[in-house]
Amino acid sequence: MNVQIRPVREEDRDAVMELASQLTEGVAEWRDPGAVAEAARQWLAGFFAPSPEQRGAVFVATADGEVVGMVSVNTHRHFTGPVEAYIGELAVAPHAVRMGVGRRLLSTAEDWARRQGLRHLTLETAAGNTTARRFYAAVGYREEAIRFTRVLD
Ligand SMILES: CC(C)(COP(=O)(O)OP(=O)(O)OC[C@H]1O[C@@H](n2cnc3c(N)ncnc32)[C@H](O)[C@@H]1OP(=O)(O)O)[C@@H](O)C(=O)NCCC(=O)NCCS
Known part of the structure; x- marks a missing residue:
């Protein structure tokens, strides 16, 4: 597969929105699945908003x-002070996984962060997302924090 990486363009909107369902992987069973799916759509739709609120790439x-x-x-x-890079979303289409696309995308984000003069790149993923956890470990990321939740009666 001949993979190219480039900045997103307006014409990518439909194809990018198709990836939203990938972003619900492994979310805890006590979360509302409909709300999770809607949040994923909104994160991606935000890239195509007329005036995106956040700087980034x-x-x-x-x-x-x-x-x-x-x-x-x-x-x-x-919280220790320095500004660092943060991956908001990373998704690869189901038919294109395990071909190195995720690794290439992450490497592009790392290059972006280096160009900003940043020293760390961080991200969060669902504890139940075993694929992502294996992927990030395989490409050199270390687990830093763990969040606990108790569902109250
Ligand atoms: C996580 C994800 C981005 C990985 O993308 P990918 O293109 O398949 O990853 P790569 O092909 O670059 O994999 C690099 C390495 O990660 C590891 N890896 C990737 N998927 C794995 C899996 N399902 N099981 C075990 N290891 C895995 C492997 O070591 C792999 O190298 P190899 O294929 O040579 O063995 C993709 O599975 C995805 O989109 N998942 C759904 C969305 C998501 O969970 N995003 C991350 C949370 S924000």
């Missing part, structure tokens, strides 16, 4: 002209 991976993955990267301030 969105890249797509294409194969033979078709969008097969996307990554968004932004900045936030860590």
Whole structure:
């Protein structure tokens, strides 16, 4: 597969929106699935809003002209002080997984972060998203924080 990575364009909207369902992977069973799906759609739709609120970058991976993955990267301030890069969303189309697309997208986000002069790139994923956890570990990311939830009676 001949994969190219480039900044997102307006014409990618439909293909990027198709990836929203990928972003619900592994979300805890006590969360409302409909609300999770809607949030994922809104995150992606935000990239195409007339005046995006946040600075940052969105890249797509294409194969033979078709969008097969996307990554968004932004900045936030860590509680210890430094601003760092933060991956908001990363998704690869089901038919294109395990071909190195995720690795290429992440590497592009890392290059973006380096160009901003940032030292760390962080992200969060659902504890139940075993695919993502294996992927991030395989490409050199280390687990930093764990969030606990108790469902109250
Ligand atoms: C997680 C995700 C982005 C990985 O993308 P991908 O293009 O399949 O990843 P790559 O092909 O670059 O994989 C790189 C390495 O990660 C590891 N890896 C990826 N998927 C894996 C899986 N299902 N099981 C175990 N290891 C896996 C492997 O070591 C792989 O290298 P290999 O194929 O040579 O063994 C993709 O599965 C996805 O879109 N998932 C749904 C959305 C999501 O969970 N996003 C992340 C949370 S924000």
